[in-house]
Amino acid sequence: MSERGGAKGIDAMARYDDLPYRTCVGMMLINERGLVLIGRRAGGIEHVDDEYVWQMPQGGVDPGEDTWLAAKRELYEETSVRSVEKLAEVSDWLIYDIPRTVAGRAWKGRYRGQRQKWYAMRFTGKDNEIDVVNPGGGHKAEFIGWRWEPMQNLPRLIVPFKRPVYERVVKEFASLSGG
Template sequence: MDDRDILRIMTDKPYRKNVGMVVFNSSGKVIVGERVQFPGSWQFPQGGIDEGEDYLEAAKRELYEEIGVKKATYVTEYPDWIPYDFPNSLGLNSHLQKFRGQLQRWILFYWDGTLEECDLLHHEQEFLTIQFMEIEDTIQSVVEFKKEVYAKFVPLFKSAIQNYIAENSKSK
């Protein structure tokens, strides 16, 4: 099997539908987690969309499963689905081996809770720990194969965060 055969097999596989959640607080900082399988890299919560499930409902479910946040407020979303391919070096479980990569929808939520209110253990643990970070720093903190994805939605979400905070500070 040569490189062309491997490429054909990879491109014949479908993308897995997935949703990513960016959660920010009143300081404009976003929650990122250090992945169990990628110590030292930080990313936003994300997860698969079940068959027949609406992506916004999936986002709320995954947000609760991954970091224990239930009452986040929807702000906006990136207008397009963003694909990325799994690198060959990634050790995928048998479920994910059926896919070429992921096709993601990114949603922005506001939540003014504390990290101590988050629960990383009530479901299958995805993150070793979580922290707040400036959104523009997330592009450098994420694993290499997701940097292009983050570079697409981060500028839009940074602006939306600033606008949301400005609008809500006026109403107080």
């Protein structure tokens, strides 16, 4: 390894603490039975564990974009779903760090994690509206499958580094799972 390559690696590790958080939204889509939509990840470098492959839809917020509008856009781009009603939102921004071992490869090394605004949405459509393999607007599929899951199960299905965020989201929206 060249001296320059070694120095770059050291600089990248030292830089991790200085990296910003990517601004994102997360969506808890709840059906009429009080179950939550989760998708099986198609991949992604930040998903370091083959055991924890399920997550709720989430995605980036464009500069100047309203977070509620971003949530509806991202939900459509990942699931084809448009039939929703806003139920609630977490008032705080929830933050997680990705593991240092993948930080240089995820999101082109520009972020140390995400700061997310979370929304609970009631799904008012029919299950056949959901299409994660061929999502809305011709976007690349982020999921290879989906299912409805009881809300209380969500934290144990997500990669461990995102678990505290999911625990908080479940706590915030627990009263909405009554159907």
